Amino acid sequence: MGDPNSESNQEPLLPDDSTSFLGILITSFSTIFLAELGDKTQLATLILSAQSGRPLIIFIGAALALISTSLLGVLIGRWIANNLPRQRFTLISGVIMLSLGIYLVTQGFIEYVQN
Amino acid sequence: MILTLLFTTFVTVFLAEIGDKTQLTTITLSSTTNKPLAVFIGSSLALILATLLGALAGGSIANLIPAFSLKLLSGIVFLIIGINLLSQSKKEFSNDIL
Numbered sequence: 001m002g003d004p005n006s007e008s009n010q011e012p013l014l015p016d017d018s019t020s021f022l023g024i025l026i027t028s029f030s031t032i033f034l035a036e037l038g039d040k041t042q043l044a045t046l047i048l049s050a051q052s053g054r055p056l057i058i059f060i061g062a063a064l065a066l067i068s069t070s071l072l073g074v075l076i077g078r079w080i081a082n083n084l085p086r087q088r089f090t091l092i093s094g095v096i097m098l099s100l101g102i103y104l105v106t107q108g109f110i111e112y113v114q115n
Numbered sequence: 116m117i118l119t120l121l122f123t124t125f126v127t128v129f130l131a132e133i134g135d136k137t138q139l140t141t142i143t144l145s146s147t148t149n150k151p152l153a154v155f156i157g158s159s160l161a162l163i164l165a166t167l168l169g170a171l172a173g174g175s176i177a178n179l180i181p182a183f184s185l186k187l188l189s190g191i192v193f194l195i196i197g198i199n200l201l202s203q204s205k206k207e208f209s210n211d212i213l
Contacts, residue, residue: 021153028144028157031196032137034189036165037180039137057117059166061124066162068129073138074155077145087207093143094200097193100136104190111183 032070035104137162140193147200 080089132138137158145154 019148019150021150024144024148024150024153025157027196028141028154029161031144031161031189031192032140032158033161033165034185034192035140036137036162037168037185037189039135054117054120057120058124061121062128062166063163064121065125065128066132066166067159069132069135069138070141070155070158070162072133073141073158074145074151077142077147077154078151080142081146087204090147090200090204090207093147094197094204096139096143097197097200099197100139101190101193101195101197104186104193106190108183108186108188108190111186115181115183 143196143200147203 141154141158144158145151148154
């Protein structure tokens with residue numbers, strides 16, 4: 001209503017931002033799923049240690065906490081995207097991701113050698 | 116009693132996860148893409164599913180899949196995303212019409 005120009009039936013896709021909603025969803029899902037799966041041992045222990053009591057409550061509590069941290073992460077990310085120059089942050093993000101990747105691969109390799 | 120347990124779990128997991136590499140990933144993904152909702156749904160689903168799997172496997176997920184292979188695999192995914200972002204930033208520098 002307030003935005004008459006948005007009524008045009010076909011918005012031209014920006015070539016740079018053509019990554020689809022589903023694509024981004026799958027990317028975040030698989031990245032975080034893989035990263036968390038190897039990291040989930042403590043949490044599983046926590047759940048197991050409380051299993052005498054009520055595992056469902058523990059699961060709900062953990063799930064709520066994880067949803068909150070990702071919401072917080074998304075909000076921080078939005079804030080950064082709106083307040084810092086995008087190009088520079090893409091570069092910084094790339095460097096962070098590369099460092100995490102190198103760290104994880106090194107860790108995995110060390111664990112492999114130790115076994 | 117139930118509420119105490121719920122609250123304790125929430126606080127424990129929340130504090131353990133904050134500032135973790137997972138959250139760093141979420142921050143990175145949501146700031147470099149234009150679809151924060153997709154990142155939120157994707158990461159929440161992944162976290163819940165990973166927790167559920169951990170709970171079902173009862174802490175023995177490392178016995179099913181060796182931890183080093185998970186680390187190697189996720190490390191490779193991070194490397195790919197990192198390279199992707201670097202090339203994207205290069206592209207953004209060359210056409211900053213946005």
